[in-house]
Amino acid sequence: MTKTAPATVICQVCKKPKSPHDGMIAELIRPSLAEFIKKSVSEWDDKGFVCLDDLGEFRKDYVKEVLQDEIGELSTLDNEVIESLHEHEILSSNISKQFETKLTFGERLSDRIASFGGSWRFIIFFGAVLFGWIILNGIFLLNRAFDPYPFILLNLILSTLAAIQAPIIMMSQNRAESRDRLRAENDYKVNLKAELEIRHLHEKIDHLLRKQYNRLFEIQQIQIELLEEIGRQRKG
Ligand SMILES: [Zn+2]
Numbered sequence: 012m013t014k015t016a017p018a019t020v021i022c023q024v025c026k027k028p029k030s031p032h033d034g035m036i037a038e039l040i041r042p043s044l045a046e047f048i049k050k051s052v053s054e055w056d057d058k059g060f061v062c063l064d065d066l067g068e069f070r071k072d073y074v075k076e077v078l079q080d081e082i083g084e085l086s087t088l089d090n091e092v093i094e095s096l097h098e099h100e101i102l103s104s105n106i107s108k109q110f111e112t113k114l115t116f117g118e119r120l121s122d123r124i125a126s127f128g129g130s131w132r133f134i135i136f137f138g139a140v141l142f143g144w145i146i147l148n149g150i151f152l153l154n155r156a157f158d159p160y161p162f163i164l165l166n167l168i169l170s171t172l173a174a175i176q177a178p179i180i181m182m183s184q185n186r187a188e189s190r191d192r193l194r195a196e197n198d199y200k201v202n203l204k205a206e207l208e209i210r211h212l213h214e215k216i217d218h219l220l221r222k223q224y225n226r227l228f229e230i231q232q233i234q235i236e237l238l239e240e241i242g243r244q245r246k247g
Contacts, residue, residue, distance in 0.1 A: 023059035024052055024069075034062035041218040047073045071097040074207055088196055092203045103201050106194045118186060125183035128176055141165070 019028035023037070037045065038057045048069050049055045074093055079085060085093075095102050114122075127133050144165055148156040158164040 020060040022062040022065060023054065023056060024048070024061055024065040027062070029060070029062045031060070033064075034060055034066065037061055039222075040066070041214045043214060044070060044073055047076070067097055078207075088200055089203065092200050092207070095200075095204060096207060102197075102204050104197065106197050107190065110190050110193060114186075118182070121179045121182045122186065124176075125180045128180065 018030070020031050020034075021027070022029050022034060037055065037059045040048070040061065048061070051069075071093055074096060075085065078089055078093070082089070092102065144158070145162065148158045148162060149160055
């Protein structure tokens with residue numbers, strides 16, 4: 012005679028009928044989480060059934076509580092991590108790519124200008140222009156110079172350039188800073204999540220090992236009893 016599994020089982024938390032595949036027996040839940048659930052469920056039965064939806068909710072609350080105990084007030088970042096644990100989604104994302112697509116044309120242009128302005132290419136090019144200008148006006152066009160010594164027009168151009176370049180560089184720096192902040196936040200979230208997941212795995216494995224040892228011990232006990240029985244029968 013084969014025993015068929017019942018089509019539905021009643022979840023002992025939400026009291027709703029569920030498929031046996033959508034949950035697990037309370038005994039199999041790792042102890043720390045089971046302790047936590049017991050606090051809020053009055054009729055707890057170790058042999059009872061708990062659906063995955065409830066387990067997910069409890070797990071979320073449990074992680075929240077543990078985190079709160081350890082680091083105090085939870086930030087929005089921490090909450091995002093807890094949500095993502097619950098939703099089983101991946102947190103890591105390519106921040107720089109995300110950031111790059113949000114930039115406007117003006118912002119991109121200022122980044123370009125700032126990176127050109129801070130390069131040896133710019134210094135060499137600009138040095139050549141200055142040198143050319145002075146040589147041209149000071150020596151070649153001595154009497155017909157469009158900017159005679161002491162090069163007042165050149166002075167004006169230089170100060171205009173400096174006035175424009177400074178805010179452009181600042182804009183670009185601000186953006187680099189916010190990109191770094193985004194990256195740091197993302198790193199924090201990924202690290203926290205990895206830590207939580209690893210801890211969860213640890214507990215799961217410990218729980219499994221303990222269960223397995225108990226089971227092995229039981230089996231061994233049964234075998235010993237059987238052997239003793241056989242021995243007794245032989246003698247008798
Ligand atoms: Zn349920």
